[in-house]
Amino acid sequence: MARCRELAAMSEMPSGTLRTYLSPAMKRCYEIVGQWMESAGMRVSVDPAGNLRGILPGAEPGKRVFILGSHLDTVRDAGAFDGILGVVMAIAIVENYRRKNLPFDIEVIGFAEEEGVRFGMPFIGSKALVGLLDEQMLFRTDAHGITVAQAIRDFGLDPEAIAGAALKTTPLGFLEFHIEQGPVLEAEGEPVGVVETIAGQSRASLKFIGSANHAGTTPMHLRHDALAGAAMWIATVERLAPLNPGMVATVGKIDAYPNVANVIPGEVTVSLDVRHANDEVRKIACQDLRLGATMIAKDRGLKVEWANLLDQKAVWLDEPLIQRLQAASPRTLRRMVSGAGHDAMILAPHIPSAMLFLRSPGGVSHHPAESVKPKDADLALKIGYRFIESMSAEYK
Amino acid sequence: MARCRELAAMSEMPSGTLRTYLSPAMKRCYEIVGQWMESAGMRVSVDPAGNLRGILPGAEPGKRVFILGSHLDTVRDAGAFDGILGVVMAIAIVENYRRKNLPFDIEVIGFAEEEGVRFGMPFIGSKALVGLLDEQMLFRTDAHGITVAQAIRDFGLDPEAIAGAALKTTPLGFLEFHIEQGPVLEAEGEPVGVVETIAGQSRASLKFIGSANHAGTTPMHLRHDALAGAAMWIATVERLAPLNPGMVATVGKIDAYPNVANVIPGEVTVSLDVRHANDEVRKIACQDLRLGATMIAKDRGLKVEWANLLDQKAVWLDEPLIQRLQAASPRTLRRMVSGAGHDAMILAPHIPSAMLFLRSPGGVSHHPAESVKPKDADLALKIGYRFIESMSAEYK
Numbered sequence: 001m002a003r004c005r006e007l008a009a010m011s012e013m014p015s016g017t018l019r020t021y022l023s024p025a026m027k028r029c030y031e032i033v034g035q036w037m038e039s040a041g042m043r044v045s046v047d048p049a050g051n052l053r054g055i056l057p058g059a060e061p062g063k064r065v066f067i068l069g070s071h072l073d074t075v076r077d078a079g080a081f082d083g084i085l086g087v088v089m090a091i092a093i094v095e096n097y098r099r100k101n102l103p104f105d106i107e108v109i110g111f112a113e114e115e116g117v118r119f120g121m122p123f124i125g126s127k128a129l130v131g132l133l134d135e136q137m138l139f140r141t142d143a144h145g146i147t148v149a150q151a152i153r154d155f156g157l158d159p160e161a162i163a164g165a166a167l168k169t170t171p172l173g174f175l176e177f178h179i180e181q182g183p184v185l186e187a188e189g190e191p192v193g194v195v196e197t198i199a200g201q202s203r204a205s206l207k208f209i210g211s212a213n214h215a216g217t218t219p220m221h222l223r224h225d226a227l228a229g230a231a232m233w234i235a236t237v238e239r240l241a242p243l244n245p246g247m248v249a250t251v252g253k254i255d256a257y258p259n260v261a262n263v264i265p266g267e268v269t270v271s272l273d274v275r276h277a278n279d280e281v282r283k284i285a286c287q288d289l290r291l292g293a294t295m296i297a298k299d300r301g302l303k304v305e306w307a308n309l310l311d312q313k314a315v316w317l318d319e320p321l322i323q324r325l326q327a328a329s330p331r332t333l334r335r336m337v338s339g340a341g342h343d344a345m346i347l348a349p350h351i352p353s354a355m356l357f358l359r360s361p362g363g364v365s366h367h368p369a370e371s372v373k374p375k376d377a378d379l380a381l382k383i384g385y386r387f388i389e390s391m392s393a394e395y396k
Numbered sequence: 397m398a399r400c401r402e403l404a405a406m407s408e409m410p411s412g413t414l415r416t417y418l419s420p421a422m423k424r425c426y427e428i429v430g431q432w433m434e435s436a437g438m439r440v441s442v443d444p445a446g447n448l449r450g451i452l453p454g455a456e457p458g459k460r461v462f463i464l465g466s467h468l469d470t471v472r473d474a475g476a477f478d479g480i481l482g483v484v485m486a487i488a489i490v491e492n493y494r495r496k497n498l499p500f501d502i503e504v505i506g507f508a509e510e511e512g513v514r515f516g517m518p519f520i521g522s523k524a525l526v527g528l529l530d531e532q533m534l535f536r537t538d539a540h541g542i543t544v545a546q547a548i549r550d551f552g553l554d555p556e557a558i559a560g561a562a563l564k565t566t567p568l569g570f571l572e573f574h575i576e577q578g579p580v581l582e583a584e585g586e587p588v589g590v591v592e593t594i595a596g597q598s599r600a601s602l603k604f605i606g607s608a609n610h611a612g613t614t615p616m617h618l619r620h621d622a623l624a625g626a627a628m629w630i631a632t633v634e635r636l637a638p639l640n641p642g643m644v645a646t647v648g649k650i651d652a653y654p655n656v657a658n659v660i661p662g663e664v665t666v667s668l669d670v671r672h673a674n675d676e677v678r679k680i681a682c683q684d685l686r687l688g689a690t691m692i693a694k695d696r697g698l699k700v701e702w703a704n705l706l707d708q709k710a711v712w713l714d715e716p717l718i719q720r721l722q723a724a725s726p727r728t729l730r731r732m733v734s735g736a737g738h739d740a741m742i743l744a745p746h747i748p749s750a751m752l753f754l755r756s757p758g759g760v761s762h763h764p765a766e767s768v769k770p771k772d773a774d775l776a777l778k779i780g781y782r783f784i785e786s787m788s789a790e791y792k
Contacts, residue, residue, distance in 0.1 A: 022635070027416060068689045180613065181610050181613045182610060182613025182614050183618045184615060199612065214578060215648055215671075216595065216597070216669070216735030217579075217644075217736050217759070218636050218759060219579070220643070221638070222583060224758070230627075231631050232627075234623060234624060235624070235628055235631060241616050242616050248611065248614065250657075250660055251624075251661075252655070252659050252661060253655050253661060254652050254655070255655075259651075260648050261648045261667035263646075263648050265648060265650075273658050311712050339610070363609060
C-alpha cells in the first residue's frame with residue numbers, strides 16, 4: 001500500500017496524480033520501481049516500447065517464463081492503485097520466491113501505457129508485447145504535437161527497434177492483479193474475484209434530428225422535438241439492458257442544439273456504450289436499440305442517424321489458470337465479467353492469461369478516493385504465492 | 397415588404413441582420429424610418445430611452461392620442477419582419493390618414509429595444525414608455541462593459557432624462573401588428589389572427605444529482621444515473637403539457653456531467669419553460685412537474701434541485717379593441733394566445749392594447765428565412781385602416 005502511495009506522488013500535475021506514457025514523471029517512477037525490482041533479485045530493463053521489465057531467473061534461465069504485471073501509467077487526477085497495485089504485488093511475489101530456484105523465470109512487466117491518455121490510443125504497452133503495434137501508430141501526436149516516435153526517442157529509446165519489445169517465445173502464462181473498479185465485490189461482501197471474461201463492447205453515436213422552433217409559439221402537436229425523442233430512447237436503453245443478465249448499457253454523453261431554454265431542441269446527439277460477455281447477445285441488443293431509435297424517430301417525425309464507433313469482441317481468459325487461482329484460494333472465488341478493458345484483454349488471445357480482482361471500496365476508481373483494503377491485498381498476495389507454488393510444482 | 401427588406405440591410409454583422417439597442421446600425425435605421433415618418437406628415441423625435449417617435453397631429457393636437465407601433469431592434473441573424481413590420485405598417489396607416497384631420501393624434505413608436513440582446517434585459521423601450529425603468533437598469537453593461545447610461549449618452553441622448561420617455565397622459569389605445577412567430581395560423585389556413593392573451597410563463601432549472609461511475613464496471617441495478625432520471629422527467633413534461641389545452645412546456649437545454657461516453661452521468665441540469673393563458677393552470681402544472689421530478693429522483697436514489705427562474709403572469713389584451721379589430725375585418729379573426737412576449741404585453745396593464753398577428757410561413761421566425769405573405773400584409777393593412785376609421789367615427 002505504501003509503495004502505491006509513494007508512486008502516486010510522481011505526477012505531471014502539481015496536485016493530484018497524472019502519469020502518462022514516457023513522461024518525466026514516468027521516468028522517476030521507473031527509477032523507483034526498477035530499484036524495487038533489483039532489490040527483489042531481478043535484472044531490470046526498459047524495452048523499446050517503454051515497458052519496464054524485470055526478470056527473476058529460475059533454475060534454467062531463459063527456458064520458460066511466467067509473466068506477472070499490470071500498467072504504471074494513470075488517468076488524470078487518478079487514484080494510487082489502478083494498474084500500479086498489480087505491478088507492486090508482482091514484485092512482492094518475486095521477493096517471496098527470489099531464493100527458491102523456480103523451474104521457470106518470472107518476468108514482472110510494468111506496462112508503459114494502458115489508459116490512452118497521452119496519445120488517445122490505449123494499450124500501447126501490452127500491444128507492443130504481442131507485436132500488435134503498426135508503424136502508423138508511431139506518427140500519432142500528443143496535445144503538444146509530439147509523435148510517439150519522438151516521445152520514445154526523448155525517453156532515450158529507439159523507435160525503430162519497437163518490434164523488439166515483442167515476446168520471442170510464448171510464456172507459460174500471464175497473471176494480472178487489478179482493482180475491480182466497480183461495486184460488485186463490495187455489494188456481495190467478497191474481498192477478491194476471478195475474471196472469467198472481459199466483456200465485448202459496442203460504441204455508437206446517435207443523432208436525433210427534428211426542428212428547432214420557438215418554445216412559446218409552437219403548439220405541442222406541431223413539434224418535432226429532438227430532445228423529447230432522445231429522452232424516450234434513453235429510457236429504452238435503460239429498460240432493455242436488464243433484460244439481458246450481465247449487460248451494461250450507458251448513455252454517457254448528450255449534446256443538444258441550440259441548447260437554449262426557450263427554443264425546442266432541433267438536434268440531439270447521444271452516445272451509446274453496450275457491454276456484455278456474449279458477443280451475440282450484445283449484437284442483438286444493439287440491433288434492438290437501433291430499431292427502437294428508428295421507431296421513436298418515425299413516430300415523432302424526426303430523423304435519426306446512427307454511427308457505429310467500436311465493435312470489440314469479448315475475450316475469455318484461460319480456464320486452467322482460473323482453476324489454478326481457485327485452487328490457490330482459501331475461499332470460493334466469485335467468477336466475474338470485467339466491464340473494463342485491461343492489459344490481460346490484449347494478451348489473452350496470445351498468452352494464457354488470468355486476472356484476480358480486488359474489491360474496490362465504494363466502487364470508486366479513476367479518482368483520488370480510489371482505495372484498496374489492506375486485508376484484501378493480503379489475501380490476494382496469499383493467493384498469488386500459492387498460485388506460483390502450484391505452477392512450480394507442475395513444472396518441476 | 398420592400399421597406400422591411402431595406403432595414404434588414406442595416407446590421408452590425410457583415411452578413412445577416414443584427415441590430416441591437418442604440419447601435420450604429422440602429423442610428424442608420426432611425427434616419428431612414430424617420431424620413432418615412434416625415435414624408436407621412438409626422439413630427440419626429442427620439443425620446444431619452446431611445447425610442448423613435450413620430451406624431452401625426454389630428455384636429456385638436458395634443459388632446460388625445462392613439463399609438464401604433466412595434467420594435468426596431470432584432471435578434472442575431474434575424475429575419476426582416478419581426479418587430480419591423482409593425483412599425484412599417486403603422487407608417488403606412490398614417491400615410492392613409494395624413495390629410496384626414498382625425499379627432500385624435502396618431503403616434504407611431506419604433507421601440508428601441510424589445511429583444512434584450514445587448515444588455516440581456518428585454519422591453520427597455522416599452523418599459524420606458526410606461527415608466528417601469530428603474531435607475532439600477534442604467535448601470536447594466538453590455539459585452540464590452542458599456543453601461544446603458546453610457547450607450548444612451550453615446551447615442552446623443554441624456555440618460556438623466558430617461559423618465560421623460562414616459563407618457564404624460566393615457567392614450568386611447570395601442571395597436572401592434574406582429575408576425576405570429578409560430579405555425580398555428582398557417583396550420584389552420586388563416587392569414588391573420590387577433591391576440592386575446594399573452595401567455596404567462598414559468599422558467600425553472602432542475603439539477604438531477606446521481607453518481608458518476610464507470611460505464612463498464614457498474615451493474616445496472618447499482619447505478620444512480622442522473623441522465624436516465626432526467627430523460628424520464630423530460631418524457632413526463634411532454635406527456636403532461638397536452639393534458640392542459642393550449643399549454644406549451646419545453647425542455648430546451650440539457651447539460652450532463654462529466655458528459656463522457658464511458659462514464660455514467662453524475663449530474664444533469666435541464667431547463668423548463670411552461671406557458672399558458674391561465675396562471676392557475678400554469679402554476680399547477682409546474683407543481684405537478686416538480687412532484688414528478690421528486691418522485692423520479694426518489695425511485696432512483698437521485699437528488700433533485702429545483703430553482704424557479706421566472707414567474708411571469710399572463711396578460712389579457714383589451715376586449716373592446718379586440719372587438720373593434722373584429723368589426724374591421726372582412727373575415728372572422730382567429731382568437732389566439734401569444735406564447736411569446738411582445739411590447740403590447742408591457743403596455744397592456746397601463747394602456748388599452750391590441751395585437752394583430754400575421755401568418756408566419758413555415759412558422760419560422762428569428763431566422764433569415766422568416767417571411768410574410770404580401771396578401772396577408774394587404775389584409776392586415778385593410779383591417780388597420782378600417783380600425784382607425786372606426787375609432788375616428790367614435791371620437792368625432
